[in-house]
Amino acid sequence: MKKITFTFLLLISTFSFAQTLSWQGGITPEETDSAVLLFDKTGTGLASYSGTIYAHTGLTIDASTPWQNVIGNWGDNGVQPALQLVSGNVYKLDLTPTIKQFYSYAGIGTITSINIVLRSADRSQQTSDLEINVGAFQVSLTSPTVNSTTIISSGGNLSITASNTNGNANYVLKANGTTINTQNNIASYSFTHTNLTSNQNYELEVTLASTTIVKKFSVLIDPVTAFEIMPTDYQDGITYLNDTEAVLVLFAIGKDFVYVAGSFNNWQPNASYAMKRDFTRNNKFWIKLTGLTSGQIETYQYWVVDKTPIANSPSLVKTADPYSTLVLSPFDDPFIPSSTYPNLPAYPIGQDREVSVLQTAQTPYNWQVTNFAKPKKEDLIVYEVLIRDFDADRNFQDLIDKVDYFKNLNINAIELMPVMEFEGNESWGYNTAFHRALDKFYGTEDKFRELVDTFHQNGIAVILDLAFNHAFGRNPMVRMWMNDPDGDGWGEPSIENPYFNETAKHSFSVGNDFDHSNPFTKNFVKSTLKHWIEDFKIDGIRWDLTKGFTQNCSESDFNCTDSFQADRVAVLKEY
Structure with a gap:
């Protein structure tokens, strides 16, 4: 969720001069106090709204981890708190008996601010993301910025400056868990860490009385990428070599270096986890992972670096593998029933956004039908299914259990x-983020294979609906080359993106528009089709929104989009 920081120069309780958010009484409360939060809707997205206002709200811990302990789910009027009208445009939210108890927070960190989005009852109107401080003791990390990653050459230095309010405090700086500097009884901190030759994860602990606030930041060392030709059978994504070795391959044109971080290196990659580059294969990055435990589930991300990014593009993107077949999400996974996905791998603590999963020595599915005879196209009698709405459990098992129902039709x-990994858990599925991964809300890979197998045993073909006109914002191929002017880690394709158009070349645009004239996009689509057909024995594809496959039109030209375009016909024939 995007985070907008509001600086309060003066907190006053007179409504005629109230800020968007303020504390009743004008005094910033502590986390152990009860408090009344005031909201003035003037000039916000709710200015014209007169109904009940609801709060989507959570906490920032230690001034570095926002949106913790969020109350309820977006749009749940039965759980998310409602504000009360005070007068005019001013509403209030009582945080009782204390702020900590209101948010059911029992962690060891300190609540330093409240995150909140106010919305209408029907969710059609809302404010931007708002934030207000909690506690008189606040710490400001001036350089580098909180949660940032600084890219430096080996042997370089990092200067760290910070300050605090409410009196003198004690500062302890740790790098990779080891204390490297201590300064006591100060309100302004400065230190330079010199001659850095390895990646560093920092924690600056600032303690005043019994309260400690922690600021986190990191350094990545430019490893100076090595060039080496990889064997020709190494494919994009994961190539399993044996029970203890796997190869990862990533296409990241224009990037300077890539680290692989994961459970196998405790998410603290050193130079040995810097990927090599093969100049004979479009400068693809690759690495061989050795010493893996046979059959053990591992999680990983690519840390992709551009040392000289174009304006509004990030220097560092931490992303899952675009060729992932299993993705873990901190946003969606907590709400997936264990009955649908037993033993769902845990999302790694301390990481951000999606991570990919690899596992050597997986047991192959035992197919019962290996020679299914597909019906002729002209003989098809098709039943279209949205698994989410088909039956109460909303998963692959529901369809397996009802195969006789389909057969009798x-x-x-x-x-x-x-059924590919889409954003959120409840969707028609057209907001696809990972085209090669199944959405876990419906079940496991082997359960999906069992579904296909069961329907084949009953003479029924299985057709997949594929949304290859577009991809949504969590997609790694969007995020690696994106415009991200506010630096929140999300964005839209930049001019450098090799897969997507900056703006859609048709009038039916949704999500981010694939450029199907590009060989990189074509290769990705072809390999994805091969994945579903060979690994899951899918019988056919329904192509979604193929009018968007053209490059000849514009977002505003419906007549062009709706008319015959030879380029999209040629692309479909090629696929």
Whole structure:
């Protein structure tokens, strides 16, 4: 969720001069106090709204980890708190009996601010993301910025400056868990860490009385990428070599270096986890992982660096593998029932955004039908299914259990609306983020294979609905080359993006628009089709929004989009 920081020069309780957010009484409360939060809707997205206002709200801990202990889910009027009208445009939210108890916070960190988005009852109107401080003791990290990663050459230095309010405090700086500097009884801190030759994760602990606030930041050392030609059978994504070795390959044109961080290096990669580059294969990055434990689930991300990014593009992007077949999400996974996905791998603590999963020595699925005879296209009788709405449990098992129902309808094919990893858990699926991964809300890979196998045993073909016109914002191929002017880690394709158009070349745009004239996009689509057909024995594809495959039109030209375009026909024939 985007975070906007508001600086309060003066907190006053007179409504005629109230800020968007303020504390009743004009005094910033401590986390152990009860408090009344005031909201003035003037000039916000709720200015014209007169109904009940609800709060989507959570906490920032230690001034570095926002949106913790969020109350309820977005749009849940039965759980998320409602504000009360005070007078005019001013509303209040009582945080009782204390701020900590209101948010059910029992952690060891200190609440330093409250994050909040105010919305209408029907969710059609809302404010931007708002924030207000908690506690008189606040710490400001001036350089580098909080949660930032600084890219430096080996042997370089990092200067650290910070300050605090409410009196003198004690400062302790740790690098990779080891204390490297201590300064006591000060309100302004400065230190330079010199001659850095390895990646560093820093924690600056600032203690005043019994309260400690922690600021985190890191350094990545430019490893000076080595060039080496990889074997020709190493494919994009994961190539399993044996029970203890796997190869990762990433196409990241224009990037300077890439680290692989994961459970196998405790998410603290050193120079040995810097990927090599193969100049004979479009400068793809690659690395061989050795010493893996046979059958053990591992998680990983790519840390992709551009030392000289174009304006509004990030220097560092931490991303899952675009070729992931299993993705873990901190946003969606907590709400997936264990009955649907038993033993779902845990999301790694301390990481951010999606991570990929690899596992050597996986047991192959035992297919019962290996020679299914597909019905002719002209003989198809198709039942289209949205798994989410088909039955109460909303998963692959529901369809398996109802195979007799489908068989008795005398159909010979089911078409599944998109089951690839999409954003959120409840969707029609067209907001796809990872085209090669199944959405876990519906079940496991082997359960999906069992579904296909079961329907084949009953003479029913399985067709997948694929949304290859576009991808949504969590997609790694969007994020590695994106415009991100506010620095929140999300954005839209930049001019450098090799897969996506900056603006759609058709009038039916949703998500981020794939450029199907580009060989990189074509290769990705072809390999993804191969994945679903060979690994899951899918019988056919329903192509979504193929009018968007053209490069000849514009967002505003419906007549062009709606008319015959030879380039999109040629692309579909190629696929």
